[in-house]
Amino acid sequence: QVQLQESGPGLVKPSETLSLTCTVSGYSISSGYFWGWIRQPPGKGLEWIGTIYHSGTSYYNPSLKSRVTMTLDTSKNHFSLNLNSVTAADTAVYYCARGGSVGVPAAMDWFDPWGQGTLVTVSS
Amino acid sequence: QSVLTQPPSASGTPGQRVTISCSGSSSNIGSNTVNWYQQLPGTAPKVLIYSDDQRPSGVPDRFSGSKSGTSASLAISGLQSEDEADYYCAAWDDRVNGWVFGGGTKLTIL
Numbered sequence: 001q002v003q004l005q006e007s008g009p010g011l012v013k014p015s016e017t018l019s020l021t022c023t024v025s026g027y028s029i030s031s032g033y034f035w036g037w038i039r040q041p042p043g044k045g046l047e048w049i050g051t052i053y054h055s056g057t058s059y060y061n062p063s064l065k066s067r068v069t070m071t072l073d074t075s076k077n078h079f080s081l082n083l084n085s086v087t088a089a090d091t092a093v094y095y096c097a098r099g100g101s102v103g104v105p106a107a108m109d110w111f112d113p114w115g116q117g118t119l120v121t122v123s124s
Numbered sequence: 125q126s127v128l129t130q131p132p133s134a135s136g137t138p139g140q141r142v143t144i145s146c147s148g149s150s151s152n153i154g155s156n157t158v159n160w161y162q163q164l165p166g167t168a169p170k171v172l173i174y175s176d177d178q179r180p181s182g183v184p185d186r187f188s189g190s191k192s193g194t195s196a197s198l199a200i201s202g203l204q205s206e207d208e209a210d211y212y213c214a215a216w217d218d219r220v221n222g223w224v225f226g227g228g229t230k231l232t233i234l
Contacts, residue, residue: 107216110159
């Protein structure tokens with residue numbers, strides 16, 4: 001059974017880079033699903049950050065695109081998120097997730113399963 | 125301001141049926157499939173309905189999804205106390221070239 005676990009610093013200073021890793025167990029990230037990040041500010045709704053396929057193709061939220069980089073590390077079976085120039089508005093619980101199906105267009109896909117999430121606070 | 129519009133709250137008594145709406149546009153719901161996620165208090169979201177009306181294994185048939193034009197709905201029949209959660213709709217948006225979510229609906233069981 002596939003499981004995802006986020007890890008990284010819980011506190012990041014303003015203007016610095018937020019770096020998170022999602023370690024996947026029970027499935028190889030080099031196979032056909034996509035891998036993504038979604039965040040949720042405290043008390044607010046969900047916001048898609050970005051998605052990356054094993055081919056290297058990636059999609060980023062236009063509102064974050066200039067600050068986001070996602071990478072896959074198949075040797076460690078994990079994928080990562082870097083978000084630079086952070087501000088307090090980037091404080092959120094960050095979730096990693098896998099795509100729900102193989103071989104369907106992104107427009108027909110969904111997120112399943114999700115990691116448990118990790119809270120990242122941006123503060124000096 | 126979310127791209128997909130949901131009512132912020134809904135409520136019902138045990139055994140009742142409740143419906144949560146999700147309104148979008150031609151670039152998202154109108155041309156792509158809709159997914160619904162349930163987020164129980166203090167936990168990560170999980171998929172409840174995918175591809176407009178499909179239930180993953182393990183999701184009770186009390187939950188159903190439908191779509192018409194640029195709107196979608198999640199119906200929950202036979203409400204139970206454990207259904208108290210936040211519910212989010214989501215769809216791919218061709219203008220954003222990515223996923224957009226509704227603002228979420230908090231379901232309270234009275």
